[in-house]
Amino acid sequence: MSEADPKVDEAAVSPADIEEFGPERYFNRELSWLEFNRRVLEEAANPAHPLLERLRFLSISGSNLDEFFMVRVAGLKGQQLQEIEERSIDGRNASEQLHDIGIVADDLTAEAQRVWMVLRERLEDEGVNVIHREEMTKREREYLSERFDEEILPVITPQAVDNVNPFPFVPNAGFGLIFNLYDPKTDENIVELLMIPQSLPRFMHLPSRGRAKRVISIESVIREFFDRLFPGFEKREAGAFRVLRDSDIEIEEEAEDLVLTFRSAIKRRRRGRVIRLEMAADTPDSLQTVIREGLEADNALIVESSGLIGISDLAQIIDVDRPDLKFEPYTPRFPERIKEYGGDCFAAIKAKDIVVHHPYETFDVVVSFLRQAAEDPDVVAIKMALYRAGKQSEVIEALAAAAEAGKSVTAVVELKARFDEEQNLYWAARLERAGVQVVYGFFDWKTHAKVSMVVRREGDKMRTYTHWGTGNYHPVTSKIYTDLSYFTASTRAARDAAKMFNLVTGFVQPRGLEMVTLSPNGLRDRILTLIDREIDNAKEGKPAAIWAKMNQLVDKKVIDRLYLASQSGVSIDLIVRGICCLRPGVDGLSENIRVKSIVGRFLEHSRIFVFANGARLPHRKARVYISSADWMPRNFDRRVEHMMPLENPTVHAQVLDQVMIANLIDNEQSWVLGPDGRYERIEPGKRRFNCHHYFMTNPSLSGRGAALAGKRVPKLRLTQRGG
Known part of the structure; x- marks a missing residue:
């Protein structure tokens, strides 16, 4: 039409x-999001994609679902427990939404397990095997034996659970094993809990020759060398579980120091209410009871999994050296317009506005823009609104270099960028040490705009170059997210950018905006x-x-x-x-x-x-x-x-x-x-x-x-x- x-x-x-x-x-917001994750999961079953890329989609679907429970479901659960009668856009209360979410999420979880089994078989056909401990060769067992003694045994800490030793705290996304052991010396049974530290890999890559690759889960390794961990004990029952906690950060209105408040809130997030408890289906009822009671998970959504617990961890398998099972590597282009000007971003932008399409055109152009600004003696000021900048950020280093070179540099660092709060606190400290004026913006608003401006002396005048983005200044996501970067030397855009920064840094309401809304x-x-x-x-x-x-x-x-x-x-x-x-x-x-x-x-x-x-x-x-x-x-x-x-x-x-x-x-x-x-x-x-x-x-x-x-x-x- x-x-x-x-x-x-x-x-x-x-x-x-x-x-x-x-x-x-x-449509209900939460159920619509679950349908989006179903589409991601469908890509894991799409034969048009290489096998390891299908595994990547499966892992992403699992990670997406984890975050959904930690934030969206956690919020609804809080409403339900507090008996808040707030209704969704389609008229449902919290209990109705949680009921429907549980049905769809369980279906997605079951489908993810089915897809995993199919992918596991297909990978095995291609020489990438995720093995059980019974399948280890003598050479592999010797290799793992040494790694177990040197890398695993010193890190893991078994803990008895009894009347004297209560159930320990399990952090968010914590994965653990639980055992019912028999001690023949005392003729007693004892429950032992073994949490797998997140510093240890979930999957271990075994020595390989040629194209064949073999991987084993850490829980299989621990069970293989069980006697070294619990010498003299007999294993009667065993189980596995994984915990997701409420991870949304709520800031008290009377908070006086936003930085200190967020540091405290990040610590509290690790101890949030248990929202979802996933247990291996073969975990005996007696041990399931110990887990539920120990975690105080009566109000949690509990799911039994007959397959792999923690689908998101499958991302670790993708690292195997099998490029034939991945997308053909792609190298983004550097914009030809800027190449025409010998890499001089300012000259190219001054000549004509430029739009850059990431990730097809490299994010390096944004870094070059900032790095050139840092090194250019005619640049007098840089302002930038950062939402997410990643863990390895050339953007941060360019801003720091500019400040250390004596330029006036202002960075708006958003502390409320979900799951990047801790990283942003780190970057804020790094920038402040370099002499950057760091601003945290509003208490109850997020600064989500992606804008930077560079003020440059050209002859007897000042010219401002601005960058407006649809995505974050993040070196990793810029390679996999499609976004647009718009560069302009427009004086109207510059005046609007200045007013936006004045709003965020000085709470000055913008008046007379000429282009931007x-x-x-x-x-x-x-x-x-x-x-x-x-x-x-x-x-x-x-x-x-x-x-x-x-x-x-x-x-x-x-x-x-x-x-x-x-x-x-x-x-x-x-x-x-x-x-x-x-x-x-x-x-x-x-x-x-x-x-x-x-x-x-x-x-x-x-x-x-x-x-x-x-x-x-x-x-x-x-x-x-x-x-x-x-x-x-x-x-x-x-x-x-x-x-x-x-x-x-x-x-x-x-x-x-x-x-x-x-x-x-x-x-x-x-x-x-x-x-x-x-x-x-x-x-x-x-x-x-x-x-x-x-x-x-x-x-x-x-x-x-x-x-x-x-x-x-x-x-x-x-x-x-x-x-």
Whole structure:
């Protein structure tokens, strides 16, 4: 369906008509997220991927589910225990959601075990064996015997559990073995607990020759050398378990020192309430009782696993040296535009705005931008908003070098970046030692915007260069997340960036913004206004369409306005990787809305919003924006976010005609959301198109790669709505 002839009711539709559909017009947020993780798990079963990459998807699905329980389920459990009657977007209370989550999560867990068994067999066929202890050769046993004595035995600490020695504390994500032992000397039984320290690998790689690789789990090794750990004891019963705890950090409103508060909160997180307890199915009832009572896990979600406990740990197996079972290595390109200027980022940006498409174009360009700023004697100031920077960060070192060189450097370090709080505290201390002015931003808002600015003296004037990103300044995720980096020397963008930093560092409300829209000061309202303009265009008989790409869609006000736009004749295509609470394809509500999700080699992370503006898409007249924000209440109301319009014709065309269309027409790794909440994988047919492969094999978006390579970038055409 094109934007010229969408279906629309004859009678005018009002917001009240939309509300009459009730809460059933939304999908539940938590269940929608679980459906996203199901799509990740499906990639583990996708024969189009190499075997070890399928194992990687399986591991990621397990890690995703762990975090979901530690944060989302933990929050719902807290509501349930405190009898808080807060309801979800679709009208369910905490108990109803926990019940439904338990059913779906158990199904996903069982499916993950099934996929693991299949992958294990396929890997064995390819010479990668995950063996049981009974399968060890004499040579392997001798090798493990030495490693056990030197590396494992000194680290692990068995602990008796009895009336004198209570059940010990088990940290979050703790994995342990439990035994019922018989001591023939005293004719007594004793329960022994053995926690596996997280410093030890879950899987151990055995010596190998050639292509054949063999791996064994640490629990198998411990059971093999059980007699060295418990000499003289007889093993009567044994079991295994894994614990997930409430890991969300809550900050007290009266906190006086945010840094000290977070350091304390991180320690408390390790001791949070037990949310999920996974036990091996062959663990005897008597030992299960000891575990439940010892962990005080009466209110936890308990699951018995007949397979591997801790699916996320399978990531350790992927390290085996078998490149033939992995994706072909990919080396991202450095933007040709900057190469043209001899690597001078400032000269290239001054000549024309640049958009860089990660990971197809290297994140090194961002590092080069900052490193050049640090070394350039004409640069007088650098400001940067850091959300996540990773453990090995050249970005941090560039900022530190700039400060040590005497430049004015300001870094906004977000302490509330979930699961990166401790790392960010470390970076903050490193930056402060170098002389960087470190700012932590707001107490109750997160600074989620990804912005940096460099002020440079050029002759008798100052020029400011700015970088606006859809992703984090993170060296690892930048290699696997698709994001956009936009560089500009626009004076309007510079003034807006300065006002954003003044908001975060000095709490000065921005006034007179010229290009950028910021949250929490109006981003939602701006989105609603842009949707309303499309509604007006549709009513006037003009082409009206919205293309939007994001990670999550949850906000009720935006969803309802999209429903209203659909009923007004606006054609809407949404690419939502993860959570989507909007119900598409419902007659009288959303029949003009199509939703798809892309899951593949790279994680789709960029946020791009396109509004037709009275033209047929794609068209240079369309309004195109990039943003750090998803369409969620937290992004609109509790975070500092940015939305930047792309006005430069070249950049505008690159993002609209290449990135957005490629995502829309992808049919190899796309899933379409139905009105019942189910996702169906698109069947490619004869005209196959993989957007990740397209960008890996075509020249850069910088506008010069095609010319230098002596070939044209294939022109993409939208031949079918929504792919």
